Amino acid sequence: AQTVTQSQPEMSVQEAETVTLSCTYDTSESDYYLFWYKQPPSRQMILVIRQEAYKQQNATENRFSVNFQKAAKSFSLKISDSQLGDAAMYFCAYTGLLQGGSEKLVFGKGTKLTVNP
Amino acid sequence: GAGVSQSPRYKVAKRGQDVALRCDPISGHVSLFWYQQALGQGPEFLTYFQNEAQLDKSGLPSDRFFAERPEGSVSTLKIQRTQQEDSAVYLCASSYRTAYEQYFGPGTRLTVT
Numbered sequence: 001a002q003t004v005t006q007s008q009p010e011m012s013v014q015e016a017e018t019v020t021l022s023c024t025y026d027t028s029e030s031d032y033y034l035f036w037y038k039q040p041p042s043r044q045m046i047l048v049i050r051q052e053a054y055k056q057q058n059a060t061e062n063r064f065s066v067n068f069q070k071a072a073k074s075f076s077l078k079i080s081d082s083q084l085g086d087a088a089m090y091f092c093a094y095t096g097l098l099q100g101g102s103e104k105l106v107f108g109k110g111t112k113l114t115v116n117p
Numbered sequence: 118g119a120g121v122s123q124s125p126r127y128k129v130a131k132r133g134q135d136v137a138l139r140c141d142p143i144s145g146h147v148s149l150f151w152y153q154q155a156l157g158q159g160p161e162f163l164t165y166f167q168n169e170a171q172l173d174k175s176g177l178p179s180d181r182f183f184a185e186r187p188e189g190s191v192s193t194l195k196i197q198r199t200q201q202e203d204s205a206v207y208l209c210a211s212s213y214r215t216a217y218e219q220y221f222g223p224g225t226r227l228t229v230t
Contacts, residue, residue, distance in 0.1 A: 043223055103148060105152075105162065106162070107160050
């Protein structure tokens, strides 16, 4: 079974600085998608960034970028120029294309990010 | 509305009661998912629908949990004879196509006393 591990329960960053959140995963599949989701205290989960495993180029969305290392099964999220609104729980998630037709997401336990003014 | 909606937002049930949680996905979204999120944890998959067909229910923790989506839009998650361990936030998500972004609702926080 696929597993996702986030080894940092909590992280903090100063406003305007850069922070990197770690994620590793375990799978035997060759084709899959990885995601970072943000969950603010209001609890509505929002997609931050998405990476297709077959793409070698790392995904970027404005201040958010990933470092995808397929061989190492590592998928870290870098947040540049951190803003107060970035404070939230961040979840790394995986979905495989060979899960018997199910597109379910497998989540890590999350990293709580605090942004200090 | 433009997003996924869930009702009720909060539900308190006495142990042994039955509850029904509703999810209204984004219009036109084929796939619908239910997840259970315990306090301080990541969401865990419960079940998945493609239109009205329940294609994966491998995450349902017991036969007390039942989900349906009879017309391929609104879905209901029913929990019979609730237990304290059922206390969690139940998240619903929908998506337009395979491996595309899942849009999440605000969740229903269930507390079993």
